[in-house]
Amino acid sequence: MNIYFDDLTKDFQGKIVFEDISGSINNNEKVGLIGSNGVGKTTLARIIAGMESYEKGSINYSPYGLKIQYLNPNDFNFETIKVSEYLSPLSKEDNKLLTDTQVRIKKALSQAGLEEDILARQINSLSGGEKTKVMLCRAIIDDFDLLILDEPTNHLDLETRAWLEGFIKVLSKTVLIISHDRYFLDEAATCIWELNKDELKSYSGNFSSYKLQKENETKNTIKEYDKQQQKIKELERNIALRKEWYDKAHKAAGQNDFWRSKAKKQVSIMHAKEKALERLEDNKVEKPKADAAPAFDIINKNLSSIKLPKYLMRINDLHKSFGERVLLKNASLNLIKGDKAAIIGKNGSGKTTLLKMINGLDKNYSGSISINPSVKIGYFAQELETLDLNNSILDNVLSSPFTISEVRLLLASLLFKGDDVFKKVHSLSMGEKSRVAFAKLMLSQANVLLLDEPTNYLDIVSREKIEEVLQGYKGTILLVSHDRYFINNIATKIFELNNETIVTWEGNFKDYTKNKNTPKDSSKDLSLKSVKEEISKLDLELAFLSGKLSEASDEDEKEKLNNRFLEVSRLLRGLKDKI
Structure with missing residues (x-):
């Protein structure tokens, strides 16, 4: 099976979506199609599927009449x-x-x-x-020859995303995947298409391979640009010198035909170099645009002026239910200063609910959530309710003690450049609104950020910009996300909501998957008798630790005791499940 398309052009109501796009899909390829929001990814896929017309170009299918299935979860009506x-x-x-x-x-x-x-x-x-x-x-x-999946991971929890990756890997068919999910593209894609308005570029390998190739492309382009600029300067200098020499020589030659002919010869050389310069200008290598810096000094302004203790938040014996449906039972966690922690779990496990309880938006629970009085929380909600839709981007984000220049610098690092900052928020796409809400949050001077699905609606470039800012943020972060690539780049700790409790894992997402798949609890092999004996021992240790915790005054000692308390509690739950 092969599909070839050449010079495809599509416009919508007189506006060019893309122009002169060419490419091919080969048998058994797993193609990941990426690009900015609104660039025409879905349109191109629907054209390939024969579901949409185009203004110019051609598509050839081999064999003729091959069967294409186009699936978009949002069209499931x-x-x-x-x-x-x-x-x-x-x-x-x-x-x-x-x-x-x-x-x-x-x-x-x-x-x-x-x-x-x-x-x-x-x-x-x-x-x-x-x-x-x-x-x-x-x-x-x-049945199908080509399966097109348009944003297939939307609304999927981590477990189902992993299942879908495995499904595509073993599928002996050709697949075209439109997705902003970089982790998914790393696992499932064998080829990446990058779509721009006037070009479709193909890169072999998965998303990480594509990123490496793009970085090398940029480095090579910068080298070519610098080399060409040096050549242009040499030619300009040479032309200027020969023109100066010609003017002097022509004047000094007077009526001497020999010297006048010598001067004219230099004119011919000068014209040849001018033509060489013209050729370089006509084939000018464009300098790659430098991205705006993430403005770390601005987002961290005054954060260090407030002294914070080691423990910013303690959650103990938390119970939460909706009617008969229990979300959390005897759940505990500690948030330490400097943590960048991700909350993960199946859909419906209570991730967003936990953030709302911490933020005081849901008080219908039992147990304790203790937050240090010095903590100032900044909350990013999926609904983006903090935005004034009738105000401009700049007016929404501008706040004391930041200057207009500082705010514009941060906005530029989040892809709002020049006059973009004066656009009204109601005219923006959901992805753009999300970036405005994020910029506003970063200038709130909060020292603890609660982020609920901050990468929703964002294309890959926008996600990378958000990551850059959060990586340089010196406060504490507690986030909920289904974006494993994002979690992997940001998180230093994982809180997993599983079986109505919270399990703490140190490290990023890859550390979590590695550790989760490496059993460490040897108690699984114990006989029933030894299980009961172990439970008795752990019960005694738990009582001992509880007493020591109430007496401890040193913060480091408290942390060690509390970590052991949580570990013993986890082991006890596991052993009791065996009986």
Whole structure:
């Protein structure tokens, strides 16, 4: 299977979306399509799928009539039907077709890791992950040569994203993936397409390989630019010297024909160099644009003036439920000064709810959440409610003690340059609004940031800019995100919400996955008798630690005792589950 397209041009209501785009998709490739929001990624994919027209260019399919399936979770508009109806739209009067379809449905469900009882459920009762799997089942049943997945990881928890990566890896078919999920593209893609308005560039390998190639491209372009600039300066200097020499020689030669001819010869050389200069100017290498610095001095302004203790937040014995549904039970965590911690867990495990409880927006819980009085919290919510839609970007972000120049410097580092800062917020895309809300938060002088899905709506370039700012921020961060690449680059600690409790893991996301998959608890091999003996020992140690904690005054000693207390509690829970 191969698809070739040449010089594709698409406009929308007189505005060019992209122009003269060319490329190819080869058999069994897993292509990741990336680009800024609004650049036309979905449009290009729909054109390839034959779902949208184009103004100019050509597409050739080999073999002719190959089958393309285009899936976008946001287009899943079959809310009122059962899964069985969605998966078997064939006429029930044709028994042979019906039997064949039922066999394929069972095979597809198995491939997607779904149980057959899901067939009886309404689609509107499914989770985001289940809906994505059901969509994939439909594609498998109908068969395809090319599968196009448009933002397939939207609304998926980490576990389902990992499953989807594995599904694509073992799929012996060609796949085109539109995604801003860099971790997903690292795991699933074998080739990256980068779409700009007037160019589609292809890079072999996954996302990390693409990034390396882009960095090398930029370095080489800078070298070529510097080399060309040096050549231009040499030519300009040489032309100026020869012109000066000619003027003097022509004047000194007077009526002497020999010296006048010598002077004219220099004119010919000068003209040749002028033409060489023109050729260089016509084929000028553009200097790569330097990104605005992340403005670390501004975002950290006055942060060091407030003295903070080691422990900024302590959560103990936290219970939270909605009706009969328990989210958290006996949950505990400590947030230490300088932590950059990520809260992870399945959809519905209580991640956003935990942030709201910490921020005082949800007080319907039992247990304790103790926050040091010196802590000033800055809260980034998914709803972006802090923005004044009728004000400009600059007016939304400007606040004391920052000058207009400082604010504009931060905004430039977040891709709002020049007159962009005067745009009204209501005219912005969701991604742009998200960046405005983030800029406003970074200038709030908060020393603890609570971030709820800060990369939602953002394209890859915007995510990288947010990461740069947070990496240089000297305060403390507690964030919720499904973006594993983002977590990996920011987090130094992971709080996992699992089985109604909170488990603490040191390190970033890769450390977490490595440690989670490396069993350390030898108590799993204990007999029932030894399990009970171990529980008794740990119960005694827990009582001892509790007494020592109440007496301890030294912060370092408290930290050691508290960490051991949490570890013993975790081990006890694991052992008690065995009985």
